[in-house]
Amino acid sequence: MPSSHDLPGPCHLCGGRTGARLGSAWICGTCGWRYGDVPDSDLPLPQIEVVYYLRYDRRVKIGTSRRPRQRLASIRHDELLAFERGGRPVEQHRHREYAAQREGGEWFTLDDELRAHIARLRSIGDPWELYARWLSEALRA
Incomplete structure (x- = not known):
């Protein structure tokens, strides 16, 4: 090793x-x-679709982007909580999964259930380091 x-x-x-x-x-x-x-x-860099989890106060935005740096720069937030690999289908699944916590649009109340999901994603790694790894994998493929 x-x-x-x-x-x-x-x-x-x-x-x-x-x-x-x-x-x-x-x-x-x-x-x-x-x-x-x-x-x-x-050559353009490969586009990696991610589902992002952004915290603003006690709420979380669950959204998706192929250009997360640009997208996150345009959204007011306090903290990037996590990335999950995937695009619109994964995002829509999460919206259905946490429908009881929906406050409106793509914003959800940060309750214990959503906090546990985000903690599982965070246990895999730092969001930007994961994104770099996914980009590297795509470039090598």
Whole structure:
């Protein structure tokens, strides 16, 4: 099992600074991208659909986006709670699942049930680190 060390510089994909040596290559510990490889700037990055959970006061917005950085920048919120991989079908499933907590539109009361779901998602990893990993996987595919 490789041990974690500082990369020679920040990862070109996610900016991560720690990684592991695999043979002669460094692999970013955050996203799994091979250190030194640079995504082709002439090609668009793959679009990763995510369901996001944003907290604003005691409410949570459950929405979806293919460009989460842009989308989240346009929504007033206190905290990004989690990402879940998936698009509109996953979002609609969550809206039905938490229909009893719906306050209006895509906003839901942050109760114990919704808090437990978000905690399960958070146990998988930090939202932005997960997104970087999903992006790296898509680029390698």
